[in-house]
Amino acid sequence: MSRAKITVAGIGPGNEADITGAVINALREADVVVGYKYYFQFVKPYLKEQAQCVDTGMKKERDRARQAFELAEEGKNVVVISSGDAGIYGMTPLIYEMKRERGSDIEVSSIPGISAFQKAASLLGAPIGHDLCLISLSDLMTPWEKIEKRIIAAAEADFVTAVYNPKSVGRYWQLYRLQELFLKHGRNPETPVGYVRQAGRDEQEVKVTTLADFNPEDVDMFTVIIIGNSQSYDWQGNIITPRGYYPQTPPVDSPSPTPKIGQSIMIESFRTIEKELKDQNMPVGRKWPLLHAIHTTADFDMENILLVDDKAVETMYEGVASGRIKHIVTDVTMVVSGIRKGALQRLGVDAKCYLDDPRVKQMAEEKNITRTQAGIRLAVQDMPENAIFAFGNAPTALMELCDLMRKGKAFPAGIIAAPVGFVHVRESKHMVKPFHDVPKIIVEGRKGGSNLAATLINSILCFNDAEALWPGRDL
Numbered sequence: 305m306s307r308a309k310i311t312v313a314g315i316g317p318g319n320e321a322d323i324t325g326a327v328i329n330a331l332r333e334a335d336v337v338v339g340y341k342y343y344f345q346f347v348k349p350y351l352k353e354q355a356q357c358v359d360t361g362m363k364k365e366r367d368r369a370r371q372a373f374e375l376a377e378e379g380k381n382v383v384v385i386s387s388g389d390a391g392i393y394g395m396t397p398l399i400y401e402m403k404r405e406r407g408s409d410i411e412v413s414s415i416p417g418i419s420a421f422q423k424a425a426s427l428l429g430a431p432i433g434h435d436l437c438l439i440s441l442s443d444l445m446t447p448w449e450k451i452e453k454r455i456i457a458a459a460e461a462d463f464v465t466a467v468y469n470p471k472s473v474g475r476y477w478q479l480y481r482l483q484e485l486f487l488k489h490g491r492n493p494e495t496p497v498g499y500v501r502q503a504g505r506d507e508q509e510v511k512v513t514t515l516a517d518f519n520p521e522d523v524d525m526f527t528v529i530i531i532g533n534s535q536s537y538d539w540q541g542n543i544i545t546p547r548g549y550y551p552q553t554p555p556v557d558s559p560s561p562t563p564k565i566g567q568s569i570m571i572e573s574f575r576t577i578e579k580e581l582k583d584q585n586m587p588v589g590r591k592w593p594l595l596h597a598i599h600t601t602a603d604f605d606m607e608n609i610l611l612v613d614d615k616a617v618e619t620m621y622e623g624v625a626s627g628r629i630k631h632i633v634t635d636v637t638m639v640v641s642g643i644r645k646g647a648l649q650r651l652g653v654d655a656k657c658y659l660d661d662p663r664v665k666q667m668a669e670e671k672n673i674t675r676t677q678a679g680i681r682l683a684v685q686d687m688p689e690n691a692i693f694a695f696g697n698a699p700t701a702l703m704e705l706c707d708l709m710r711k712g713k714a715f716p717a718g719i720i721a722a723p724v725g726f727v728h729v730r731e732s733k734h735m736v737k738p739f740h741d742v743p744k745i746i747v748e749g750r751k752g753g754s755n756l757a758a759t760l761i762n763s764i765l766c767f768n769d770a771e772a773l774w775p776g777r778d779l
Contacts, residue, residue, distance in 0.1 A: 314417020642758025
């Protein structure tokens with residue numbers, strides 16, 4: 305029986321220690337080894353004395369494959385070598401295609417090797433612990449237009465991404481474009497990026513940086529780059545992409561380091577929403593209430609219409625946490641119903657709507673105003689300052705507060721302006737904007753609602769969970 309066959313073998317990234325036992329066995333049985341001459345130095349210790357090494361030179365892959373078939377057809381056992389894994393940007397696909405083209409009956413098999421991206425990943429820590437993709441920036445046989453589409457898809461899908469062939473003498477701008485596209489299509493500037501030059505060889509260099517600080521001039525054609533996903537982080541110079549065995553790190557003062565099922569769902573929802581935001585770089589003081597708003601409404605238009613004064617959430621939270629703000633006043637009882645009772649109790653805050661106050665009906669009839677207007681007047685009489693006012697239904701109530709502020713009778717510690725409807729709604733929100741000294745969250749236009757006002761209050765009460773993106777503390 306003829307020993308004629310072709311084995312395509314990946315010899316690893318360039319270190320004898322990274323050649324697998326299966327590849328070594330194949331090399332020991334080879335009559336001929338076909339490959340690029342640079343790699344012969346790594347395999348010669350395993351070859352039998354009479355084995356022949358055939359070099360076809362750089363960029364001669366088709367010639368290499370053809371010669372392998374010609375030698376096998378002479379009855380020889382041929383091993384075709386590629387660096388890394390021969391099936392990843394290597395010789396394996398070409399050998400199989402040529403077998404089909406020639407109609408050859410030569411036996412072909414492949415032996416996997418340690419790929420360059422795997423070696424690089426091991427040197428960088430644990431960056432490929434979740435879904436990943438590989439992209440080559442070489443446009444010799446793939447149009448750049450198609451490569452760019454793949455880059456965008458990888459960025460938007462939040463894949464950990466390994467980049468091969470990042471640069472050459474003639475290709476200097478493509479890596480800059482990749483960096484630009486990742487930042488444009490949702491990847492955070494702080495995303496960890498690691499790159500390894502000459503992995504496994506004497507010249508090896510390993511570096512970790514961020515997507516924003518990454519300098520394409522630092523790499524060359526012998527470099528593999530790995531870009532983390534939204535969950536990846538740098539810990540002591542190691543990039544870690546969690547698989548999910550441990551929950552995301554809770555806030556330091558969290559009472560529940562392991563979230564319950566309801567909170568787990570909310571955490572996952574918030575992280576899903578965050579990935580779909582157009583602006584990935586907004587400050588946490590705006591992002592936190594925005595995530596709450598979208599989670600409550602499933603309306604991504606909130607990113608366009610939710611106005612948050614600079615440091616508004618931080619200021620209101622500090623007032624509540626310090627005990628300076630003890631009261632939340634709402635226009636309707638539905639807003640009070642949506643504010644988390646656990647948060648109110650935890651912070652020692654009272655949430656109240658005056659519509660059930662027996663004085664409201666009498667005042668409304670005597671003054672010919674709405675019941676919600678009367679409720680706000682009574683609230684201001686009782687607590688003219690150091691209360692947050694939240695509006696989710698009645699624009700007349702918000703207008704009443706603005707009027708009292710103009711007259712110097714009301715000094716709210718913060719305002720949530722989210723009345724909903726078609727009459728005086730837009731105007732009421734415009735009326736509150738000039739009060740620059742009062743921290744405000746405003747839902748512009750006709751949209752709003754009691755549920756929205758309540759969730760915005762909740763975002764304030766649990767703002768200490770914002771950095772960790774750990775919502776649902778008080779569920």
